[in-house]
Each structure stands twice: as C-alpha cells, then as structure tokens.
Amino acid sequence: MVHAPEYLKRPDGGLFDKTSDAIDEVNVLKGKKKEAGRVKEEEDFRNYKDACDRVQNFYKEQHEKQTVEYNMKAREKFLGKVNVKMSIWEAVELLETLVDDSDPDTDVGQIEHxxxxxxxxxxDGKPEWxxxxxxxxxLGKLLYFFGAEGQWDVVGDTFVVGCAFSEHIVYPDTFASNPDSTHPVYSTPLGIYKPGCGLTNVMVSWGHDEYMYQICKKQSTLPREALAMLRYHSFYPWHREGAYSIFMDDEDHKDLEAVKQFNPYDLYSKSDDPPKVEELKPYYQGLIKKFFPDVVEW
Ligand SMILES: [Fe+2]
Ligand SMILES: [Fe+2]
Known part of the structure; x- marks a missing residue:
C-alpha cells in the first residue's frame, strides 16, 4: 500500500471527496429526471434539492474563475513539469489515501469507485482498454494535491472556454461574474473558434478530465475512444445536453457515442458490491502493463 507523502496532503482532502460525491449525485439525479421527463419520486426530488444546494456554491466559484486566462496558465503549470513519477496502480492507491478521511458520511472511496x-x-464483456x-x-483528481487552487479547478462538469458560456451548463446564471462573459471575443457564440474546427481544438475547462487525457495521450497506447472517455466524461453540456455541436467534426461524432457508452458505468456503478481490492489488483496490474510504461510522469 502506498503511503501518501506529507507534502502532498491537504487538510481538506475529505471535503474534496464530499464535493466530488455531491457533484456525481446531482448528475445521477439529473439523468433520472431527464429520462422520466420530470422528477418521478418525491424522494428523488428531495435528494436532488439537497445535493443541488451543496454543489451550488461550488459551481458559483467555478463559473467565476474558469477563464481563458486561467485555463492557459493551468495547462502551463500542470503539464509543464513533472510532479511525481509513479505507476498507474500506485496513483490509484495514492488517490485513495489522500482523499479518505475515514468520514462515515462519504459514499464510496475513490479506489472503490x-x-x-x-x-x-x-x-459487460467490453474490451480491455x-x-x-x-x-x-x-486519477486526474490527484491534481488537487499537485497544487490546484481549489476544488473548482479539479472536479465538476466541464464546458468550453473562449466562446459564450452555453445555456446548457448547470447554473448558467453564475457566469455573470466571470470576466469572459463580457469579453468582446470570448462572449460571442463562436468566440476564438471556427465552425467544425473539431473539439480537439477547443479548450475545455481545466480539471481532472483534461489532465488525465493529456497524461494518457502522451504516455499510453490507449485508443482514441478511451482518450475521449477520459477527456469528456464530465463534459455534460455536450454529451448529455447536446451543446457545442457547431464545433464538432466527424471524429467527434464517434467520440460522442463512446462517451455516452462510458457514462452509465461512471454514474451507476456506485451501488454495486464493494470490490475486493487485493483480489482484483493482479488482473488490473496486467491490464496497466499492456497500455502504460511501468513508471508514469505525473
Ligand atoms: Fe470524473
Ligand atoms: Fe468517476
């Protein structure tokens, strides 16, 4: 078992876990709501309200601070240097030790999820990749311990920066205090992009998705669909709400199908039986070996 080095620890690691859980919960409930056309069960509705209250402040801060300027800086800061060298499995264990504060209130540990x-x-018999x-x-959530400014630049739904903020983003009103919302270029429908430019060429707000995508694009042999699943799994305005289609190219349509296939596994597997970590470890270490070098630079 990996022991988290002192310098990586943040006292609010447990709080971070709670925010992550609440964000997922909102997405689960919004998904149900969308499927049913309305909130069916009263209980669901209450859960949704509670979870929303908890995450509302989070999104308020995130939507104020995710600017083009911040996004350029974050890419330079986090991708421009190596924080730690370790294997993928070590990263899995490290994330667990860093966020687990043994709070009985947290739903599921990171390693379990x-x-x-x-x-x-x-x-379901899906391929190894x-x-x-x-x-x-x-695993990109490790960013939180590599010097992220807060939770807002690690977790939460993602969206495009550099063009007008989509109405399909959760709590769209909270962008009013983002300086880009009144910028002469960034506030226009196309912003700095061209129609059909391809999502590979747009800047998706910085967080654990983009970070892990960049690591894997450079250091793994995972196929394009896998990279899409990593990069866009929190990109709900796109994969659930249909926003940003104006920027899509042919490849993005295939990626969208891949991300839609992946999403239910992320959202709805939390109630499954708790996995036996030590029993599963050899199998997954075998898979890691097929697609990653022994040591990954984070
Ligand atoms: Fe995620
Ligand atoms: Fe997840």
Whole structure:
C-alpha cells in the first residue's frame, strides 16, 4: 500500500471527496429526471434539492474563475513539469489515501469507485482498454494535491472556454461574474473558434478530465475512444445536453457515442458490491502493463 507523502496532503482532502460525491449525485439525479421527463419520486426530488444546494456554491466559484486566462496558465503549470513519477496502480492507491478521511458520511472511496466502474465494464464483456479506462478515469483528481487552487479547478462538469458560456451548463446564471462573459471575443457564440474546427481544438475547462487525457495521450497506447472517455466524461453540456455541436467534426461524432457508452458505468456503478481490492489488483496490474510504461510522469 502506498503511503501518501506529507507534502502532498491537504487538510481538506475529505471535503474534496464530499464535493466530488455531491457533484456525481446531482448528475445521477439529473439523468433520472431527464429520462422520466420530470422528477418521478418525491424522494428523488428531495435528494436532488439537497445535493443541488451543496454543489451550488461550488459551481458559483467555478463559473467565476474558469477563464481563458486561467485555463492557459493551468495547462502551463500542470503539464509543464513533472510532479511525481509513479505507476498507474500506485496513483490509484495514492488517490485513495489522500482523499479518505475515514468520514462515515462519504459514499464510496475513490479506489472503490474506480474498481466498481472498471468491474461493471468488464462484466459487460467490453474490451480491455475500456475496462482500464474505467479504472483510471478519475486519477486526474490527484491534481488537487499537485497544487490546484481549489476544488473548482479539479472536479465538476466541464464546458468550453473562449466562446459564450452555453445555456446548457448547470447554473448558467453564475457566469455573470466571470470576466469572459463580457469579453468582446470570448462572449460571442463562436468566440476564438471556427465552425467544425473539431473539439480537439477547443479548450475545455481545466480539471481532472483534461489532465488525465493529456497524461494518457502522451504516455499510453490507449485508443482514441478511451482518450475521449477520459477527456469528456464530465463534459455534460455536450454529451448529455447536446451543446457545442457547431464545433464538432466527424471524429467527434464517434467520440460522442463512446462517451455516452462510458457514462452509465461512471454514474451507476456506485451501488454495486464493494470490490475486493487485493483480489482484483493482479488482473488490473496486467491490464496497466499492456497500455502504460511501468513508471508514469505525473
Ligand atoms: Fe470524473
Ligand atoms: Fe468517476
């Protein structure tokens, strides 16, 4: 078992876990709401309200601070240097020790969520690369311990910066205090982009998705669909609400299908039986070996 080095610890690691959980919960409930056309059960509705209240402040801060300027700086800061060198499995264990504050209130530990996602994909007979994608999809949350400014630049739904903020983003009104919302170029429908430019060429707000995508694009042999699942899994305005289609190219349409396939495993595997970490470890270490070098630079 990996022991988290002191310098990486943040006293609010447990709080971070709670915010992550609440954000997922909102997305689960919004998904149900969308499927039913309305909130069916009264209980669901109450959960949704509670979760929304909890995450509302989070999004208010995120939507104020995710600017083009910040996004350029973050890419330079986090991708321009190596924070730690370690294997993928060590990263899985490290994330668990960093965010777990043994709070009985937190739903599922990070390692459990990763393994439940991967195991649900494996049970459905999906290919090895997709199982592995399930295992690693949230490892970018390590950003929080590599010097992120807060939770707002690590978790939460993502969206495009550099063009007008979409109405399909959760709590769209909270962008009023983002300086880009009145910028002469960034506030226009196309902003700095051209129609059909391809999502690879747009800047998606910075967080754990983009970070892990960049790591894997450079250091793994995972296929394009896997990279899409990593980069866009929190990109709800796009994969659930249909925003940003004006920027899509042909490849993006294939990516969208891949991300839609992946999403239910991320959202709905949390109630599965708790995975037996030590039993599963050899299998997943075998998969990691097929797609990653022994040591990854983070
Ligand atoms: Fe995630
Ligand atoms: Fe996840």
């Amino acid at each position: 990763l393994l439940q996602t991967a195991e649900a994909i494996r049970r 997709m199982q592995l994608t399930g295992l690693i999809h949230d």
